[in-house]
Amino acid sequence: MKRFKKIVLLVVYIVSVSSQGAIGQESLHEVTGHPTAADFSLLDLDDNTHTLSAYRGKVVIVNFWATWCPPCRFELPAMEKAYQKLRKEGVVMLGINVGEDADVIFSFTTDYPVTFPLLMDSDSKVTQAYPVVGLPTTFVIDPQGRIIYRAIGTREWDEHSLIQKVLALKKNQVKD
Amino acid sequence: MPVSIAEVVTGTDETAQLPFWELRTQAMTFRLIQRLPDQTRAYFAGRGFSKKDVETIAGYCIFQSVYTNTASANSQRVIEYDASQWRVDYNNTEQSLVLREDWRRIWEVKGVNSAQKIAFEWSLLPSRQRYQATDYNWGMTVYKLPHGAQFNLKLSWTLNGEKKQAVIKNIHCAKDIYIPPTDN
Numbered sequence: 187m188k189r190f191k192k193i194v195l196l197v198v199y200i201v202s203v204s205s206q207g208a209i210g211q212e213s214l215h216e217v218t219g220h221p222t223a224a225d226f227s228l229l230d231l232d233d234n235t236h237t238l239s240a241y242r243g244k245v246v247i248v249n250f251w252a253t254w255c256p257p258c259r260f261e262l263p264a265m266e267k268a269y270q271k272l273r274k275e276g277v278v279m280l281g282i283n284v285g286e287d288a289d290v291i292f293s294f295t296t297d298y299p300v301t302f303p304l305l306m307d308s309d310s311k312v313t314q315a316y317p318v319v320g321l322p323t324t325f326v327i328d329p330q331g332r333i334i335y336r337a338i339g340t341r342e343w344d345e346h347s348l349i350q351k352v353l354a355l356k357k358n359q360v361k362d
Numbered sequence: 363m364p365v366s367i368a369e370v371v372t373g374t375d376e377t378a379q380l381p382f383w384e385l386r387t388q389a390m391t392f393r394l395i396q397r398l399p400d401q402t403r404a405y406f407a408g409r410g411f412s413k414k415d416v417e418t419i420a421g422y423c424i425f426q427s428v429y430t431n432t433a434s435a436n437s438q439r440v441i442e443y444d445a446s447q448w449r450v451d452y453n454n455t456e457q458s459l460v461l462r463e464d465w466r467r468i469w470e471v472k473g474v475n476s477a478q479k480i481a482f483e484w485s486l487l488p489s490r491q492r493y494q495a496t497d498y499n500w501g502m503t504v505y506k507l508p509h510g511a512q513f514n515l516k517l518s519w520t521l522n523g524e525k526k527q528a529v530i531k532n533i534h535c536a537k538d539i540y541i542p543p544t545d546n
Contacts, residue, residue: 213435215494252484254405256377257500285480310480319488320499338491339430339498 214326214335214351223248223327224315228305231288231295236280236305239331245355246278246327247343250307250318253286253294258322261340266300268343268352273302275353280305284313284321328355368528378426383533389521390441390493391432394425394530397502399509399538409481415474419482422460423507423535428500431493441493443519450505451514451529460504461489509538 223246227237238246249265251258262281269279279302283291291304307313316325317336326335334355341348368387375382375395384393399420406416433439446463449456462483469479487501507513512534518527 213494213496215497254409254481254485255500257498284484285477287477309476310484319491320501321484337497338493339496341496 214337214341214348217325217333217336220328220332220334223325223331223333224312226307226312226315228282228307228312230303230305231292234303236303238280238327241278242331243329244276244278245272245329245352246280247272247324247352248316248327249279249281249322249324250284250313250316251281251322252284253290255321257340259298261322261343262298262300264341264343264345266302268349269300269302271344271349272352275356277352277356279303282307282312285310326352326355328358370530380536381534383530385517385528385530387526387528389431389433389439390519391428391430392517392530393428393430394503394515394533395427396534396536397424397426398536399424400540405485406482409485410478411474411482415472415478418468418472420538423505423509423511425503425505425533426500427487427503428498429487429491429493430498431495433495435495437495438522439495440522441519442491443517444490445487445503446489447518449516450507451516452507452511456516457506460506462486463489465504505535507535509535511535 223238225237225239227235229235238248249261251262253259265279265281272279281300281302281304283304283306285308286306287308288306291306295304316323320338322340324337324341325333328334335351368385371384371386373382374380375393378395380396380398382393382395384391402420402424403416406419407413411419429443431439431441445459445461448459450459465482465486466479469482474482485502487503488499491499493499505513512532515530515533516527517530518525520526
């Protein structure tokens, strides 16, 4: 019996380790029912207002993050690389910082420079209007303003398969 | 409730250089990385908490926690947990974790301002979460235990709706030690 238990544990370990290796594969999960994304108006670090509904007609990636969140920091360079590819295709990327002020975010960008707008949700009201319970969480919104995909935790956003999935939304290649 | 086939791996977390305990099953991993009380003091002082409130937080046993759905990208495995169902077994008594909802009440009584409450809340692991393939979260988990305490954590979750449970044994809360600065 003990030997059987050891074999089972060994198998579990091998499966566990091999499936952890699979984290490198990237996935975006389709959100059931494609709910309409809650509209918001938030300031960026240059005091420009960004209103989600003003981007209607474009694909928008909305990333909820904070400077103290290690995975968020890990993800930002890949998001920036993806943005450099996607902006040429008319895709909008918005980083919504949860609960921090402009000074904190501004000094953070010295170490983590990004060119997409970083918006401030100081009272976390916008964050609460989305199904976000942990950071980072990212939503991909289609040109009709519907939330199509969601990712909890980091993704390699500049990976080809993710870029293609985002660009496919421009062509309405997701079933209703 | 079926006990999940699982193993617990311990060691030193590469990044934190502190002890970790990791539950590994076929579908998920849950890693607890020890946090020193001084780390907690520095972190929350940096978020604007008063010295008194910083000491309140640092008085708890806190772990950096990482919950991961380890399924490959195209898998349909969905994992859900409700941390209010988890139990801390310490000195033959059971207690719950101190969750976001508990802290909301604590901070309300103490009159902590909104910015600090937001920073605190989002720093904790979600009380409830649903993970699809490759999803994961980081966040602190908080235990009302003395520094240096040793405890078992009984975890439960569902895998595609099927209930699972496992125990991580002999987890050690960090001691409240002072490390003097060196010349190096």
